[in-house]
Amino acid sequence: MRLAKYLAQCGISSRREACRLIEAGRIHIDDRIATHTDAVHLDANARPIETLALDGKPIQAQEPLTYWLFNKAVGTDCRLLESDTTSLIHLLPQSPRLYPVGRLDKDSRGLLLLTNDGELTHKLMHPSFAHSKTYHVILDRPFDDAFMTNMANGVSYKNVQTLPCKVKRLTDSQFEITLTQGLNRQIRNMAKALGYRVIDLQRIAIMTLSLFAPMHKKLKEGEMRPLTEQEIQLLKQALNS
Numbered sequence: 432m433r434l435a436k437y438l439a440q441c442g443i444s445s446r447r448e449a450c451r452l453i454e455a456g457r458i459h460i461d462d463r464i465a466t467h468t469d470a471v472h473l474d475a476n477a478r479p480i481e482t483l484a485l486d487g488k489p490i491q492a493q494e495p496l497t498y499w500l501f502n503k504a505v506g507t508d509c510r511l512l513e514s515d516t517t518s519l520i521h522l523l524p525q526s527p528r529l530y531p532v533g534r535l536d537k538d539s540r541g542l543l544l545l546t547n548d549g550e551l552t553h554k555l556m557h558p559s560f561a562h563s564k565t566y567h568v569i570l571d572r573p574f575d576d577a578f579m580t581n582m583a584n585g586v587s588y589k590n591v592q593t594l595p596c597k598v599k600r601l602t603d604s605q606f607e608i609t610l611t612q613g614l615n616r617q618i619r620n621m622a623k624a625l626g627y628r629v630i631d632l633q634r635i636a637i638m639t640l641s642l643f644a645p646m647h648k649k650l651k652e653g654e655m656r657p658l659t660e661q662e663i664q665l666l667k668q669a670l671n672s
Contacts, residue, residue, distance in 0.1 A: 434458070437471040439549020441493045442528040443485060446553040452485065459484040497527045498663055499545040502642060504652035509534035509543070519543075522653070532556060532637075536616060540652060541566070541634035542642040554670045555637070561611040562670070565636040568618055571628040573603040581625055582608065588624035593617060607635075639665045 432440075438449035438458070450467065452458050458465040460481045472480045483490040503509070503519070509531050511520040517537070523529050529545040532552050546552060554560055583598045597609040608618060619629045635642045640662060642650065650656060658666075 432471050432473060434460075434465055434469045434471055435467070436550065437479070437493075438483075438490070439553065440496075441490055442530070442547030442549070443490060444549070445530065445556065446549045447556070449549070457486050459487070494527045494547055496548045497529065497546060498548065498551075498658040498666075499529060499655050500640060500642070500650065500658060501531075501543040501545050501655040502650040502652050503535050503540055503543050505538055505540045507653075508537050522655075533613060535634060536619075536632070539632040539634070541632075542637060542640065543634075544637055544640060545655065551667070551670065556613075560670075562638050563609050563611055563636075564613070564634060564638075565607060565609045566618060567601065567605065567607055567631075567633045567635055568622070568629055569605045569631040570622060571604075571630050574606075574627060578625055578627070579606065582606075582621060586621040586624050588620050591620075593621060609636075639669050 435446050435449040435453060438444065438452070439446040443449060444452065449458075453465055453467055453469075456464045460469055460471075460483060465483075471483070474480055478492050501519075501522075506517055507519055507522070508515055508517045509519050511530070512518045513520060519531060523545070527547055529547055530552065532544040532546060532555050535541060535543060544555070555562055579598050579600060583596060585593045585595050587593075591614065593614065594610075594612050596611070599607045601607055610617065614620075618632060622629050633642075640658070644662075647656065
């Protein structure tokens with residue numbers, strides 16, 4: 432198995448971040464610095480024959496793949512920084528090691544997927560897969576139909592042209608938007624370019640996963656729950672379709 436893929440499956444990081452760790456010379460195989468072309472050879476129990484280490488510390492064998500939904504509150508920082516008291520890392524269990532799939536801005540709230548499945552993370556995060564994410568957005572004042580049309584057709588800002596997307600009015604100042612892009616602060620920048628300010632942004636869905644799944648108790652902000660087997664299978668089927 433390719434080294435970066437194995438590291439991701441161990442829950443060390445996403446596959447992209449694993450490549451950065453290898454590039455930085457922080458991964459060792461036996462007594463040498465690993466390279467991107469290295470492979471991990473597994474025994475009959477799917478354990479590596481080689482000794483793997485990150486920053487000199489042995490890398491544990493792959494943990495069981497785990498998937499959780501988290502309802503992030505405003506003020507929680509998705510960066511996993513021990514030194515930051517607002518960091519998501521202080522809300523996560525010690526085991527299994529979980530990582531957020533993508534981020535929500537500190538001033539945004541809603542659904543985060545937490546997992547140690549590096550392959551699934553890669554498929555959800557890589558721009559080429561163009562997976563959908565849905566948000567509810569409240570603006571600082573009522574908007575007209577022209578605003579809806581402009582948002583749906585794509586908005587230009589900071590030398591960026593956003594892709595067409597789905598937009599639905601909810602109230603005179605609130606709308607629902609489904610994106611297949613993941614640009615930094617995209618919705619806020621789109622609204623700003625059209626003369627509005629976002630005062631509340633909540634992610635409610637990632638592909639087949641919903642913050643308001645009818646068969647489950649509503650998650651309060653700051654709460655999390657494991658995905659059901661059905662939710663996991665539906666998500667994987669959608670990713671592979």
